[in-house]
Amino acid sequence: MNDPNQDPNQESMASVPPPVPAAPVATAAPAAPVATAAPAAPSSTSANPAEDPAADMESAHGSRFLWFQAVPSWMFSLAVHTVILVILGLMVLVTPEEEMPSLTSVMTKNDLIEEIVDDLSEPIDEPVEITPTETLEVETEVNPIEDVAEVEEVDIADDVEAPVAAVEFENIANQVAPQTDLLSSTESVTGSGLTGRGAEAKAAMVREYGGTKESEAAVAMALKWIANHQNPDGGWSFDHTAGGRRNCTCGNIGTLKTSFNGATAMALLPFLGAGNTHKKGAYKKQVEAGLYYLTRSMKVNGATGDLTDAGGRMYSHGLCAITLTEAFAMTKDRQLMAPAQMSLNFITYAQDPVGGGWRYKPRQAGDTSVVGWQLMALKSGHMAYLNVPKNTIAGCYKFLDSVQANSGATYGYTSPGGGHATTAVGLLCRMYLGWKKDEPALVRGVETISKWAPSKSDMYYNYYATQVMRHHGGPLWDKWNKTMRDHLVATQELGKGQCENTGSWNMGAGHGARVGGRLYNTALATMILEVYYRHMPIYAQQAAEDDFPL
Helix, strand or coil, rough: CCCCCCCCCHHHHHHHHCCCCHHHHCCHHHHHHHHHCCCCCCCCCCCCCHHHHHHHHHHHHHHHHHHHHHHHHHHHHHHHHHHCCCCCHHHHHHHHCCCCCCCCHHHHHHHHHHHHHHHHCCCCCCCCCCCCCCCCCCCCCCCCCCCCCCCCCCCCCEEEEEEEECCCCCCCCHHCCCCHHHHHHHCCCCHHHHHHHHHHHHHHHHHHCCHHHHHHEEEEEEHHHHHHHCCCCCCCCCCCCCCCCCCCCCCCCCCCCHHHHHHHHHHHHHHHHHCCCCCCCHHHHHHHHHHHHHHCCCECCCCEECCCCCCCCCHHHHHHHHHHHHHHHHCCHHHHHHHHHHHHHHHHCCCCCCCCCCCCCCCCCCCCHHHHHHHHHHHHHHHCCCCCCHHHHHHHHHHHHHHHHHHHHHCCCCCCCCCCCHHHHHHHHHHHHHCCCCCCCHHHHHHHHHCCCCCCCCHHHHHHHHHHHHHHHHHHHHHHHHHHHHHHHCCCCCCCCCCCCCCCCCCCCCHHHHHHHHHHHHHHHHHHHCCCCCCCHHHHHHCCCCCCCC
């Protein structure tokens, strides 16, 4: 059945061959007699006329001649004109066909458009359900400090006068030394004794152990002052006017101007004590630059890393080792693992093989002051799961036994005695080495320190004695804390000069005050005010439950 929408000319072109002028010959009746005349001209080469070309031509000529004779002129004229018209019609129809757009393609586009419109107009059968995000609820509620008001936020960036050079904290472990079997055996775990430095834990411990809004404000101002006096190379100097601050009028400049490692470590420890690391905190750039300075200054020899300097010698190394081990324990940054371990390895190497102590140079007979810094570093490393040899700790016991007096209640410098500072150092060492809270010698020692009371000027003694009293706790600690805390808050500088000195301390006397100057006093005073959270209480939380291996 024909499609009524289809062009008839197109159908004929597609199914019927074009007509030819010879078509009428086949139907002409007068041509029949002509066929009988074919034998009159037989072919000499073939019996079959159809196979003889000459015969064919002759027959064709004869047929055309007879046809012209039989057909009237008007009919012939009609036939010729009909043929001409058909040919012209074919020419008109065929020529434009190549340029006409395909009807099929046009219909396809129209159908596609209609299909799209139909799809858009159809409703969505199954709409997508969007589940709203649930608000996270904090289950643990942090109680605000009842007697500590909010401390005004300190704007750090605008007030740092000597911004430290921007550094890329490179792979320090690979930079300072290749890995050894000793280093590869250590693991990176946060030391449990430092967990009080987190923001929430710190707030709770300030409230529980006797901090106030004033003490925390003093810490904030002190950190700001220390940051303002950092050198452009990332380090610090006990001459706090160095590093382009020749017009500084803070005063109380330390005379130990060549002990850059010791000064840098002393400056970094208060930042770490308040929870600032190179990974987080308001002072992470300053801490990062300081740590980079120390690792860059390390003198590597095999598996040991020497951080002694011309001024502080083993004092400086002990402070640097504490800094590196604490930073590693707080961040679990594997880039610090090798430097921290290597600093401990140097302490092990430098120990007096006879008496078990440390002094200014490696393997000298020890003194209690230098021993205190080295043992604190070893304990920090132990809490960070770094390698601390048993023999090294056994040597510490041996040395303390050699300088103790009153059955271990007091301690001397290089021999048995009872100095204030050395007694505080000796008792704190005993605590970290495993003496229990009710150890008779420890109880007597705490009572002795309580009678001595805090010093108004000796921050070195106050630093160690405050830790002893806080770890032991009780009414004696409460009394000590109030006196010590309020004294430091009251004596902190609040004046202004050509160089802002707000936040610093100028004691002017006491152990190390002259050589360390304002930076030394400020760092120690700040760490005393951080005592509530800087280290976990030994006997309350058993931060020293894993005694040194023996």
